[in-house]
Amino acid sequence: MSLRAVDATGVAHEQAGAGARIVSLVPSITELLFALGLEPQIVGRTGFCVHPRDRVRNVPKVGGTKAVNVEAIRALQPTHLIVNVDENERGTVEQLRTFVPHVVVTHPQTPHDNLSLYALLGAIFDRDKEAQRLAAMLEARLHEAASRAFAAQNVLYLIWREPWMTVARDTYISAMLRLVNWHTLPDVQGGSAGAARYPAFDFDRSPWLAGVDRILLSSEPYRFTQAHCDALKRDRRVAGKRIELIDGEMVSWYGVRAIEGIAYLVKQAAAA
Structure with missing residues (x-):
């Protein structure tokens, strides 16, 4: 069996037949499945699986990424369930x-991990050619980013408020930002003892904020708006820092979206 068919937990998967019935509990994976030409075999998705917008609406919803409707999935009689370590609850998956x-x-933990993700799903669902096409497109974007020089920036990437939350450096988001020489603060690894991958912080008790050049307010999972951005610009605690909105899907969605996401970040960094 090809090593490409071994998933993130080391489980090897045989190639699925034409009668495979797929439920995806990961929004970015659902989009990738469509890009691989698997639309006829996708029988279930979460309410957060919203791309491609014109086609995904025909696929039944089975709850959210964490609030999963188990009986709805059972009724769909799937042969394959696709989940993610960060986005789905282990107990529900079991x-x-x-x-x-x-x-x-x-x-996937880095943009480069999308190459093995394409290969994994391409191998399981007999879409090797489609996977190779996506890989070539991603590699071109990665090469473009690597061949350009970007000014180094320390960034605070906000994903939530009340409490304020950001990302550790061992997240996919942080790895995407590093492609354009943007480095997330605080400088912590979520896998280290006592650290969180998505840490909460206090603007009044975080001395590392002094080193932040740019604050990015993401459109997801919390939907920051221009009103939030304007309010933060008036906050004296972050005076002098560049504060702006950023498209969270472009930065945090892996799969096929990474191809467009890298181009988006290159454009954002070039305009800085």
Whole structure:
């Protein structure tokens, strides 16, 4: 069996037949499945799986990424369930594993990991050519980013408020930002003892904020708006820092969206 068919937990998957019935609990993976030409085999998705907008609406919803409707999935009789380490609850996945024959676990942590993600799904669902086409497009974007010089920036990437939350450096988001020489603060690794991958912080008690050049307010998971941006610009605690909105899908969605996301970040950094 090809090593490309081994998922993030080390489980090897045989090639699925034409009758595969796929439920995806990962928004960016759902978009990738469409890009691989698997639309006829996608039988379930979460309410957060919104791309491609004109086609995904025909696929039944099975709850959210964490608030999953187990019985709705059971009724769809899937042969394959696709989940993600960060986005789905382990207990729920184990419950679904009792009746879904094949559970494919994904965990891309860097933009380059999308290459193995394309290969994994291409191998399982007999879409090798489509996967190779996407890989060529991604590699071109990665090469473009690597061949350009960007001014180094320390950035605070906000994903939530009340409490304020950001990202550790071992997240996919932080790895995407590093492609354009943007480095997230605080300088912490979520895998280290006592650290969170998405840490909360206090503007009044975070001395590392002094080193931040740019504050990015993401459109997801919290939907920051221009009103939030304007309010933060009036906050004396961050005076002198560049504060702006950023498209969270372009930065945090892996899969096929990474191709467009890298181009988006290159354009943002070039305009700085």
